Amino acid sequence: MGYQMQPYGIQAMLKEGHKHLSGLDEAVVKNIDACKQLSVITRTSLGPNGMNKMVINHLDKLFVTNDAATIVNELEVQHPAAKILVLAGKAQQEEIGDGANLTISFAGELLQNAEELIRMGLHPSEIISGYTKAINKTVEILDELVEKGSENMDVRNKEQVVSRMKAAVASKQFGQEDILSSLVADACIQVCPKNPANFNVDNVRVAKLLGGGLHNCTIVRGMVLKSDAVGSIKRMEKAKVAVFAGGVDTSATETKGTVLIHNAEQLENYAKTEEAKVEELIKAVADSGAKVIVSGAAVGEMALHFCERYKLLVLKISSKFELRRFCRTTGAVAMLKLSRPNPDDLGYVDSVSVEEIGGVRVTIVKNEEGGNSISTVVLRGSTDSILDDLERAVDDGVNTYKAMCRDSRIVPGAAATEIELAKRVKEFSFKETGLDQYAIAKFAESFEMVPKTLAENAGLNAMEIISSLYAEHASGNAKVGIDLEEGVCKDISTMNVWDLHITKFFALKYAADAACTVLRVDQIIMAKPAGGPRRDQPAGMDED
C-alpha cells in the first residue's frame, strides 16, 4: 500500500512501449552510426565497378542490382535516422532519376566525419553551420567547374547525348554502356518534342522479353504490347486506326434495362435487330476507312464476329494509360462510344503485327511517320533479374536525357569534380575564422569518399590514386580523374566521361540537407510500433 514516489522525467509520462533517446551520446552518435551502416551498404555499389547486391524483399522477390535507389527501397530501413537518408535518396531519384547512390554515400560520409568532430568536442550546431557554409560554397564552385560551351547542346545530336549519358548508364551496366546508351539515346531523340523541356519520360517505353541477349536489343518506333490480337487477323499494314475507350459491344443504358417480349416472334426478331445494330455500327467503322479497331474494354462476341467479316484487326488494351499512349503513337482520338468515327479521330499505323518472340506473343505497333511520340526499347536477356537490371539502367539513361533537356551543363566525371571540390572547399576553410572551419574542412574531406570508393571498387590502391589526383589538381589540371580500366589518373576529356551538373548539384544538396537534419535532432521519441498485420501499411496509431 505504501505508494512510492512517481518516477521522474519523461519516461513516466509516456505510454508504455515508448522509447526515448536524448543527448549527444544516445541520440546523435547512435543516429550517425545507423546512417554510417546504411552508407557502408550502398557504397560498394558506387560507380562502374560497383558490386551488385542481392536483395530479397518481403514478397520473396529477388533483386540483383547495384542501383542504390532500388536497394534502399527494398531494404525497408527501420531506423528513423537512416530513414532520413533513404528519403534523401528517394527525393534524388524522383527529382533526377539518377545519383541516389552518391546522395546516400556522401551523406553517410558527411555524418561519419561529423562524428569525429563531435568526439573532438564540437557542438552539432557548429558542425551544421559549417556544413551549410560548405555546401553553399560547393554549389558556387560547382558552377565554376561547368565545362565551357556545354550549356548549349543539341539534344537531338546523338553523339552529344551519348557522351552525357554514358557515365550514368556505365555506373549501372559497366561494359555494356556503349550499346545501351546508344539505344537509349536513339529512343529518346526519336520522341523528343519540339521544345525539349517538355520531354516526357513516359514516352520511352521498355519491353522486356526473356531470351536472346543484349545484342538482340532493338528500338521500335511505336509500341510493343504484350498481348495477342483478339481476332484471327494478325497483321495489317499502312492502316487507319479507330480507338474506342468504352469497349466494342452493344451500347447499354445506365439504368437497368429489360427486354420486353410478348411472343416468340418478337424473341426471334429481337436477336435480329440486335445483330443488325451491331453490324451497322461495325460497318460504319469499316466504311470510315479504319482497318484496325482498338478497344479499351471488353469486345463482344457478336461485335468480334462482324469485325472478322469486315476484315478488321481488333486489339484490346485494358489499361487506360496504355490506351492513351496508343493514341499518342497513332495520333488517334479515343472515342467513348462505338459509333462512326470522324476522319479526324482516326489514327494511322505503318504496321501492326503479332509476332512471337522468345515464346511470348507480342503485338508490335509501328508508326514511323510524324505525330508519333512513343518509342520502345526492346530488351532481351537471359533471366528476369538481368532484364530488371537492364531496365533500371535504361530508366536512368532516360532520366538523364530528361535532366539534360532541362539543363545541359556538364562537369568532369570520374571523380575529377569531387577532387577539385575537395581542394577548393579546403582552401575556403582556411579563410574561415570560427570553429566551423573544422566542419568545412571535414566537408571537403568527405569528397574524397568518391574517388576512394571508385578506386577501391575497381581494386586499385585508393591512397595512391587520391594522392596523385591531388598532385595533378594542385598543379592546375582540374580535369584529371581516374581511369578505372588502366588504374591511372588521366585527363577525363580524353576519356570523355562527363556527369550532368544538375545531377551532382541535387545529389550534393540533398546529401548535405539530410546530414544536417540528422545532426539537428537531439531527442528521439519513438512510439510503440503499431500492431496489426506486418508488412501492409499498418493502421494509424490510436489517438490518445
Add this chain to the structure above:
Amino acid sequence: MSLRVLNPNAEVLNKSAALHMNINAAKGLQDVLKSNLGPKGTIKMLVGGAGDIKLTKDGNTLLKEMQIQNPTAIMIARTAVAQDDISGDGTTSTVIFIGELMKQSERYIDEGMHPRVLVDGFEIAKRATLQFLEKFKTPIVIGNDPDKEILKMVARTTLRTKLYEALADQLTDIVVNAVLCIRKPEEAIDLFMVEIMHMRHKFDVDTRLVEGLVLDHGSRHPDMKRRAENCHILTCNVSLEYDKSEVNAGFFYSNAEQREAMVAVERRQVDERVQKIIDLKNKVCSGNDNSFVVINQKGIDPPSLDLLARAGIIALRRAKRRNMERLVLACGGEAVNSVDDLTPDCLGWAGLVYEHVLGEEKYTFVENVRNPHSCTILIKGPNDHTIAQIKDAVRDGLRAVKNTVEDESVVLGAGAFEVAARQYLVNEVKKTVQGRTQLGIEAFADALLVVPKTLAENSGLDTQDVIISLTGEHDRGNVVGLSQHTGEPIDPQMEGIFDNYSVKRQIINSGPVIASQLLLVDEVIRAGRNMRKPT
C-alpha cells in the same frame, strides 16, 4: 484509509505525495520541452507507431504527438494546446513557465509554507503583471496601410523559433504578404482563405507564395490543354454526370432501335447542361484568343469531359468545397449552382492557368489574378517530414501576423519583457503587500525569468551571467533582451525582435491558473487501476 473501505482497488496519493507528483510531472514536462525554446533550440524526432518520422520544434505538435499519459502532464499539455488555439504560438513558453512556477513553489513548500498563501501571491502578481504588460507593450498603427516592416519583424521572430534562419527569413515575406492579401478592411481576418498546398519537389527554400490558387488535381481528359493564358473562370457546383433516379426505374424495350433511343435520351439532360456552358464559352471567347476554364465541385463524366474538350474548354472536376470559396475570392466572379442563367458576369478571370505534373500527382495553378483576396502558400520540400515542419511553421507565422494586426500592438521580445516584469514585481508590487503573500509574488517573479534563462541555456551560455547582466541593465533603466549569438544584452527594438501581445497575455493568464490548481491538489485518487502502470 477511508477510501480503501469504499473501493478496495482504488489508489490514493495524499498530501505531500500528491503535491510532489504534480510538481515532478510539471518539471518533467518542462525538461522535455526546454531544449526546444528559441531560435537555437534543438529538434526532436518523433517516430510514430507506423515508423513514420516527424521532426519538430513546435511545442504544440510535440505535445500532441507524444501521447502523454500522466494525468498532471495532460492537464498542462491541455493548457498549452489552448494557448495554441487562441494565439497560435507560445506553447513551449507556457509549459516551461508552469513548470518553473511549480519548481519555485516547491522550494517554499519544502520550507513549510502552505500552498494557499503562494496561490494568493500568484494571483496578485498575475494581475500586476497584466497591468504592467499594458504599459509595456508597443502600440502600432495598423489602419488601412499597415507597416509591413513591423509585421515582418513579428513574423520573423516567430518563424525563427521554428525553422532555421535562411528558410525562416524567406517565409517571413510569404506569410506577411499572404495575410495582407486576404485582409479586407472592417472585417476579421479569416486565415482559412490562405490555402496551404504542398508539393514533394525540389528544396524547402523553393517554397513560394502564389497569388491565386493551386489545386491538387488536374483535368481528367488527355486532350485538354495543359496551359492556357487569359482565362475566364467558371466556378460552379453543377453535376455534369448522369444521376441515377432515386426511384427504382427500369427501361423496357423490345428491339435494339428502341434501346438506342433510350441511351440517347438518358444522356440528353446532361448534354444540355454541358451545351449551356459551351454556349457561354463561345459568347465570351469568340473573336479573341481567351481561354475558358470550368472548375466544378461536382463530377463531370467522361462523355461530358469529351464534349468540353472538343469545345476547347479546360474542365476540372471534384474541386474541394473550400477551394470553391477561395476561387471566387481569388479570381472574382461568382460560384453558380445552376447553368440555367449563365451570364458573363458570373465568370472570374485569371491570367494564367497551367497544369504541373509530379510523378503521379497533378497540380493546377490558377495564377495572375486581378485583385485577389485569397492566395496559396505553396510549400515545397524533398520529403514529407520537411513539408510537415514547414507547414506547422507557416501556420504559426500566419497566426502571428494576424494577431499583430488585430492586437494593434507588440511586445519587445528576446526575454526583455520577462526581465522587466520581474523587476517591476520585485521592486514595486512586492512592497505593496503585507505578510507571507510577498513570497508568492517573489516565486512568480523568479519563475518569469525562466524564459531568458532557457534561451541562454539553449545557446550554450552561462545562465547566471546572463541573468545578472540583464537585470543589471534593467535596473539602470535600459530595456534589453538577450542576444542569442553573443550572450550580451541587446535592444530588441534595434534587432527587430517582437512578440505578440496576445501570446504573452495568454501565457501570463493561463500559466498561474493551472499552477495554482495543481498546487492546491492534496489528494489524487485513481479508482480501479494502478497509477504507475496503466494497462
